[in-house]
Amino acid sequence: MGEGLLDAEFLSKLELLSIISRKIFRGEIKGERRSRARGTSSEFADYRSYSVGDDFRYLDWNLYARLEKLFLKLFLEEEDLRINLLIDCSKSMSFGEPPKLNYAKKVAAAFGYIGLCNLDRVGATSFSSNLTGTFPAVRGKANVFNLLRFLDGISCGGETRMERCLQYFCAQCKKPGVAIILSDCLTQDDKQEALKYLIYHKFDTYIIHILEETELSPQLAGDLRLIDSETGEVKEITVSEKLLRNYQRFLKEYCGKLQDFCLKNGISYIRASTSVPFEELVLTHLRKSRFIK
Amino acid sequence: MSFLNISAFGFLGLIPVIILFYLLKLKRKEITVPSILLWKSSVKDLEASTPLQKLRRNLLLFLQLLFLLFLILALARPFLKKQARTGENIILIMDCSASMKSREMGLTRFEAARKAAIKLIKDLSKNDRAMIISSSSKTVVECTFASDKELLAKTLAELSPKDTPSNIRDAYLLAASTARTLGKAEVFILSDGAIGQLPKTELEKIHFLSFGKEASNLAITALDVRRKPSSRFDYELFVSVENFSVSQEEFYLGLYSEDKILNAVKINLRPGMKKSHIFSGFGTRTHLLRVELDQKDDLELDNKAWAVLEPKKELSILIVSDGNPFLEKLLNLEYDTKVSLVSPSGYSPSLEYGLTIFDSYAPPETGEGNYVFINPPPSMSPVPASGYVDRPIIVDWEKTHPLLRYVDLSDVHIAKALGLKQTSEAKTMVEGDRSSLISIFSKGNSKIVLIGFSLSDSDWVLRASFPIFFSNLLSWLESGLLTTSLAQVRSGETFSFPVGREDKNITIIEPGGRELTIGASGGMAHFDDTFKAGLYEARFGGRRKFFAVNLLNDEESRLEHSSSLEIGGRTVTASTSGALINEEFWRGFVIFGLVVLMVEWYFYHRRP
Numbered sequence: 001m002g003e004g005l006l007d008a009e010f011l012s013k014l015e016l017l018s019i020i021s022r023k024i025f026r027g028e029i030k031g032e033r034r035s036r037a038r039g040t041s042s043e044f045a046d047y048r049s050y051s052v053g054d055d056f057r058y059l060d061w062n063l064y065a066r067l068e069k070l071f072l073k074l075f076l077e078e079e080d081l082r083i084n085l086l087i088d089c090s091k092s093m094s095f096g097e098p099p100k101l102n103y104a105k106k107v108a109a110a111f112g113y114i115g116l117c118n119l120d121r122v123g124a125t126s127f128s129s130n131l132t133g134t135f136p137a138v139r140g141k142a143n144v145f146n147l148l149r150f151l152d153g154i155s156c157g158g159e160t161r162m163e164r165c166l167q168y169f170c171a172q173c174k175k176p177g178v179a180i181i182l183s184d185c186l187t188q189d190d191k192q193e194a195l196k197y198l199i200y201h202k203f204d205t206y207i208i209h210i211l212e213e214t215e216l217s218p219q220l221a222g223d224l225r226l227i228d229s230e231t232g233e234v235k236e237i238t239v240s241e242k243l244l245r246n247y248q249r250f251l252k253e254y255c256g257k258l259q260d261f262c263l264k265n266g267i268s269y270i271r272a273s274t275s276v277p278f279e280e281l282v283l284t285h286l287r288k289s290r291f292i293k
Numbered sequence: 294m295s296f297l298n299i300s301a302f303g304f305l306g307l308i309p310v311i312i313l314f315y316l317l318k319l320k321r322k323e324i325t326v327p328s329i330l331l332w333k334s335s336v337k338d339l340e341a342s343t344p345l346q347k348l349r350r351n352l353l354l355f356l357q358l359l360f361l362l363f364l365i366l367a368l369a370r371p372f373l374k375k376q377a378r379t380g381e382n383i384i385l386i387m388d389c390s391a392s393m394k395s396r397e398m399g400l401t402r403f404e405a406a407r408k409a410a411i412k413l414i415k416d417l418s419k420n421d422r423a424m425i426i427s428s429s430s431k432t433v434v435e436c437t438f439a440s441d442k443e444l445l446a447k448t449l450a451e452l453s454p455k456d457t458p459s460n461i462r463d464a465y466l467l468a469a470s471t472a473r474t475l476g477k478a479e480v481f482i483l484s485d486g487a488i489g490q491l492p493k494t495e496l497e498k499i500h501f502l503s504f505g506k507e508a509s510n511l512a513i514t515a516l517d518v519r520r521k522p523s524s525r526f527d528y529e530l531f532v533s534v535e536n537f538s539v540s541q542e543e544f545y546l547g548l549y550s551e552d553k554i555l556n557a558v559k560i561n562l563r564p565g566m567k568k569s570h571i572f573s574g575f576g577t578r579t580h581l582l583r584v585e586l587d588q589k590d591d592l593e594l595d596n597k598a599w600a601v602l603e604p605k606k607e608l609s610i611l612i613v614s615d616g617n618p619f620l621e622k623l624l625n626l627e628y629d630t631k632v633s634l635v636s637p638s639g640y641s642p643s644l645e646y647g648l649t650i651f652d653s654y655a656p657p658e659t660g661e662g663n664y665v666f667i668n669p670p671p672s673m674s675p676v677p678a679s680g681y682v683d684r685p686i687i688v689d690w691e692k693t694h695p696l697l698r699y700v701d702l703s704d705v706h707i708a709k710a711l712g713l714k715q716t717s718e719a720k721t722m723v724e725g726d727r728s729s730l731i732s733i734f735s736k737g738n739s740k741i742v743l744i745g746f747s748l749s750d751s752d753w754v755l756r757a758s759f760p761i762f763f764s765n766l767l768s769w770l771e772s773g774l775l776t777t778s779l780a781q782v783r784s785g786e787t788f789s790f791p792v793g794r795e796d797k798n799i800t801i802i803e804p805g806g807r808e809l810t811i812g813a814s815g816g817m818a819h820f821d822d823t824f825k826a827g828l829y830e831a832r833f834g835g836r837r838k839f840f841a842v843n844l845l846n847d848e849e850s851r852l853e854h855s856s857s858l859e860i861g862g863r864t865v866t867a868s869t870s871g872a873l874i875n876e877e878f879w880r881g882f883v884i885f886g887l888v889v890l891m892v893e894w895y896f897y898h899r900r901p
Contacts, residue, residue, distance in 0.1 A: 092327035100327075186328035215327060225321040228329040235329045236321055237336055246335035254331060 010106070013279055014113040014144075046074040081120040082137055082177030084203070085112055086169065087154055090128035091229045092186045094156035096212025096274045104182035104210055105151045106278040111180055112147045116140060121177070124150055127165035128158035131172075159230040160187035163194035170201040179203040184210050185258060188231070192261050205267040208281075209255065212274045218247060294371050301368035304361070311357055356893035363886035367879040382438065382475050383423040384468045385410050387452055388484030390429050390459030391784070391849040395485070395508050395591045402504040402854075403454040406483040409502050413481060414445045424471065425449065428464035428484075429824065430457035430785025455824040456594055457785030458846045461488040465860075469494035486855025486867065487848065493861020503867030505854035509538035511588050512595035512850030514567070516781070516843060518582070518602060528602060530572040532584050536562035537851045544588040548572045551581055581828060581839060595850045599828050599841035601780040607631050608767065613640045614652030619754040620667075623763055624650075630767070648770055653747060663740045663770045668747035671711055676719045676732055676743050678711040685710045685725035685746075695769045696722055696733065696742070700758045707753070710746035719743065740770055780840035787821040788829075788840050796833040804828055804842075 050059060050070035058073045085108045093101040108124060115122040116139070123137035124147060135150040162183065169179075179198050185191055185207070198205045226235045237243065255271055262269035272281050296302075326332070387410060393403040414423060422438040425448050436448040461484060472478035472495070479498040482488075485505035515533035536542050541564060547557040555575045560568055575582070586596040608630045612620055615636055624632045633646070637654040642662075650665040655673035664675075671678040687702045702723060713729040715721060722742075723731035732743045753759050782788045792799060794816045801809045801820055804827025811820055818831070823842040831838045844850065858865045 095327040184327065186330055188330065212327075220324065223321045225323045226329050226332055227323060227325045229325050229327055233329055235332050235336065237332060240339075243335055243339055246338050247331055250331045250334045250338070 010109070014110060016279075047071045048074060081115070081118075082175055083111065083115040083120050083122045084137075084169075084173065084177055084179045085122065085124040085135075085151075086166070086179055086181045086183075087124065087126045087151070088128065088160060088162075088181070088183030088185075089126045089132060089154045089156055090158055090160040090187075091156050092160060092184055093210075095229065096214070098274055099156075100184055100210045100212050100274055101154065101156055103272075103274045103278060104208075105154060107208060107210075107272070107281060108180070108182055109148055109151050110278065110282045112151070113144055116144050116147065122147060125169055126154045127162070127169070128156075129161040129164070130158070131165055131168050132158070134172075160184075161189060162187045162191055163189045163197075166194045166197045170197045170203075173201065173203075176202040177204065178206065180206045180208065182208045182210060184212075184215070186230075191258060195261070195265065195267060199265050199267070205262075207258075207262060207267060207269045209258065209269065209271040210274065211271065216251070216273060218244065220244075294373055297370035297372060298368060301365055301370070304365045304368065307361060308358060311361065312354065352896055353893060356889055356896065360886050360889045360893065363882045363889060367882035367886065370879050371882070373878065381421050382472070382478035383413065383417070383421060384426065384471060384478055384480045385413065385423060386426045386428055386461065386464045386468055386480065386482045386484070387435075387449075388459055388461060388482070388488075389427045389452065389454045390487075391454065391456050391594055391844055391846070392459070392485055392487055392592070392852050393454040393504075394456075394594055395505060395510070395852045397506050397508055397591060401454070402485050403452075405504045406502065407449055407452065409504070410449050410481075410483055411446055414442055414449065417442060417445075424468075425452075426464045426467060427452055428459060428461050429455040430460055432460065432463040432467055434467070455784070456826040456842075456844055457824055458844075458849050459484070459488065462491060465491050466494070469496050472496055482858065485853070486858065487851070487853040488855070488858060490859040491861070493863075496860075499858075499860060499865050501858045501865045501867045503854060503856050505852070507539070508591040508852035508854075509540070510590045510592045510595070510850055510852050511536055511538065511542055511544065511562070511586050512592070512847065513584060513586065513598045513843075514595070514845055514847045514850060515569070516584065516598040516600055516845060518600045527573055528575065530575070530582060530584070530600060531569065532572065532598070533567055533569045534560060534562065534586065535567040535847060535850065536564055537847075538590065539564050542588060544586055546570060547585050547587065548575065549583040549585060550575070551583075555582075583828075592850065592852060594826060595844045595846075597826070598843040598845065599781070599826075601828070601839045601841050608648060608770075609633065609646045611635060611640075611643070611646040611649045612652060613637055613649060613654055613656075617652045617667075617748065619748060619759075620650065620652065620763075623760055626760075627764065627767060648767070659736075659739070659741075661737065661739060665742045665744065665766065667744045668711065668750070669743070674711060674713070674743065674745075675741055676716060676729075676734070677714045678728075678745070679714060680712050681709050682712045682725065682727050683709055685727055685730060687730060688724050688726050690723040690731075691721075694722060696762065696765050698765055700762050700765065702753075702756075702758055705751060705753045705756055705758065707746045707751040709750045713743065713745045742766060780838065782823055782840070782842055783846065784823050784826050784842050784844050786823060787819050788823060788842070789817055789819045790831065790838060790840065791816055792818045792831075793834045798833075800832040802830040802832070 047060065047063070048071065050072050054072050060071050060073050063069070063071050087101075087104050087108050089101055093099065093104065096103070112122045112124065119139060121137040121139050124135035125131055126133040133150070133154060135147060138146065160183070162185070195205065195207070220239045223238045224236070226237060227233070259269045259271075261267075387406060389403065393401065393406065395402050417423060417440070419440065422440045423445050424434065424438045425436040425445065427433045427435050435452060436445060439445055461482065465480075465482065468480045472480065479500065480496055481500045481502060483502045483504065486501070486503050512535055513532060514535045515531065517531040519529055519531075530548065532546060534546060541562065543559065543561045545557050546560050548555045556572050558570055560570070562568055580602050582600040582602065584598050584600075588596065590596070610624055610630055610632045612624070612632060612634045613636070614620070614634065621632060621634060624630055640654070640656060642656065642658075642660045644661060646662065648663045648665065650667065651669060652667045653669070655666055655669035655675065657673070666675060669675070671680060685707050687705055687707070690700070690702050691697050707730065710725060710728065710730055712727065713719075713732055715729055719729070719732040719734040721729040721732050723729070728745070730745050732745070734741050748754050780790070792813045796813050796818075799811050799813050799818045801811060801822075803809065804825050809822060811818060813833070818833070820829070820831070826842050826844050829840050829842060831840065856867045858867070
């Protein structure tokens with residue numbers, strides 16, 4: 001439960017990630033967090049004609065000297081980024097070695113840490129059939145342990161009702177921001193409809209589709225009675241090569257459909273296996289996928 | 294297919310046990326998975342593409358049950374009845390008697406037997422040899438031991454049943470003797486079984502193939518022709534007809550002379566009954582006669598019978614007298630008589646004459662022959678006489694005797710007659726008031742009539758009874774002289790007939806027209822090839838002689854059939870399809886079971 005997230009080893013890994021992420025931010029992407037709003041940052045955005053009552057400090061005198069007309073400089077509004085971590089804590093997330101939930105917690109912790117180090121607002125919400133827990137958005141590195149403590153306290157239970165949960169989440173959120181969903185997406189309900197809520201509410205959405213090895217390559221054999229961990233539904237199967245091939249095909253289709261939807265709707269999607277170390281995921285895959293800006 | 298061990302099917306009770314085990318075995322391992330979402334889709338797709346997927350699950354159960362079934366069938370020892378073929382030497386005895394000609398359901402018994410025999414031949418292996426014996430009234434080895442199936446089949450194809458009774462016994466004894474010589478042989482008797490008991494022999498492997506079913510038959514079982522006792526000019530034909538069927542029959546029995554019908558009579562016969570009829574009035578001019586039933590039945594061979602009437606021989610009469618015009622004239626008027634006259638002094642005994650009449654004379658001795666003594670001298674009288682009797686009165690006479698039929702002597706007057714004594718040897722035909730007037734007696738094959746008075750001493754010659762008496766006398770004598778017909782034998786018997794001493798080769802023409810030549814010696818010819826019923830013609834020395842061959846055998850006509858044979862106290866049961874053995878084939882089921890077991894093992898281990 002608590003192991004892993006609050007121990008020294010994990011924390012040192014988080015620190016390393018934050019340093020690396022800062023280097024990435026400085027080195028490459030400057031001023032990429034843009035906003036349409038015009039504000040008081042030092043980043044020049046545009047000109048407009050002077051109107052009576054405007055602040056003289058923003059007049060462009062060089063332009064006046066040239067054109068003998070008064071123009072006002074406009075600057076980008078400095079935005080306060082809100083990162084929303086949405087962690088699926090349904091029963092299905094308890095499977096895997098390590099359990100998918102643990103993995104999701106670590107990835108969420110990594111994002112949260114990086115965000116807090118970058119003075120972004122970071123909040124977290126756990127969901128299954130309902131929103132089971134909320135960590136209000138905080139800012140600053142001092143709130144790291146609070147975040148970690150919250151994440152650590154998340155436990156599995158219930159069915160996955162993504163559509164309902166995201167709907168509730170969007171209703172609660174006053175301001176959009178970045179929504180990072182960490183889930184196995186093994187839900188009966190329509191995931192696409194669920195994600196549409198975030199799209200509609202102008203969230204910058206990222207999905208990290210976490211699957212464990214036995215889901216990716218089942219090692220089953222014989223005559224089995226499969227019990228759904230969430231619904232309790234039973235399915236009797238006789239495992240054969242053909243069935244396993246079918247499963248792989250359907251898994252690929254399932255993930256492919258979701259990925260296609262995300263691609264079409266500007267949602268960043270990445271499929272992650274719990275066999276991949278979380279730090280490798282965060283740095284390598286997330287960087288490639290431009291998760292980290 | 295039948296089974297020797299039916300109780301093995303009790304193991305079928307294991308089938309529900311296996312199914313129960315299988316149901317228990319089907320308890321699946323429970324595994325909790327994160328979600329069955331993808332599994333549901335996978336299975337559904339699989340079931341859609343392979344509809345028999347569910348069956349595959351039961352394949353092992355099916356194979357196990359199949360193996361159990363094969364095992365049970367093997368334990369039950371299934372067998373098929375198969376033609377027995379165990380020996381190397383086979384002897385086929387084909388019944389070729391008349392009853393095998395019986396046609397039932399479109400096929401004669403013999404044809405059915407031949408079919409079965411040909412099948413037996415076909416089943417011979419290359420080391421086997423077969424011998425074919427035909428049995429009718431004679432036993433003939435049609436083919437000695439041969440392994441050439443074509444030759445054997447050809448021999449069988451050329452065989453045909455005869456019109457004779459059977460004699461399987463001789464064929465059986467021949468087969469037993471042959472088998473003894475060989476040391477090992479199987480005998481097949483193909484017959485309808487009307488054989489009777491066969492003697493015990495050393496033969497062990499005897500198979501009886503029975504052919505025939507209940508048959509319906511009317512048959513002529515007896516035929517005889519004779520001169521009518523009451524008339525020298527007429528014949529009587531005696532016929533017996535028997536109904537061997539199970540239903541009452543009504544039919545016509547016709548008498549034919551060649552193709553001309555002479556007479557017919559309607560007969561109604563209950564089942565198992567026999568009826569006789571006498572035809573007469575067909576005269577002496579008819580020569581070849583045939584009686585025929587107008588009914589169709591299973592054996593038509595015995596619906597006809599033939600008779601041959603020999604031409605009436607001329608009766609040679611010798612009158613030994615010094616002259617008796619009444620007698621001479623009377624006898625010359627008779628048909629078929631040749632009268633010779635000789636005086637007593639010129640008389641010498643001769644076998645040439647069928648009748649010798651001594652008129653007022655008696656020779657010292659008489660040889661073989663028929664004689665009439667008219668008024669012999671008392672001392673020479675064949676019947677002792679004591680002088681003469683004057684004016685005897687005819688008191689009585691044997692009115693019922695053939696001699697005196699229709700003879701009325703009441704108006705006869707006699708002046709003088711011998712006083713014939715009554716003896717035990719002589720029978721008085723006409724009795725006078727004081728002595729016998731006419732007596733008869735026999736001496737060996739000779740018939741002697743003694744008339745104790747001279748014709749001139751009475752007015753008898755003037756009476757109607759005189760010619761009637763002599764006509765009766767000739768008829769009475771001819772009934773011993775002339776053999777009636779009988780140029781007739783039963784089929785299978787030898788017909789012997791006299792020929793001229795110079796005739797060495799006799800041509801016989803069979804009813805079908807086939808000509809044979811037989812030899813003759815010592816004035817006699819013997820023909821034994823009487824296998825076919827009908828009229829035969831013998832030609833020799835420019836002469837022709839007809840004779841008839843008839844079945845006239847109620848045992849054959851009864852068309853009995855039997856399903857078993859008694860051989861030396863042992864009963865050999867018949868089979869219509871050949872001698873059968875039980876050929877077991879449980880091994881095949883064991884092999885199938887092993888194959889199924891291997892397949893089951895393969896599929897069991899092939900499961901993922």
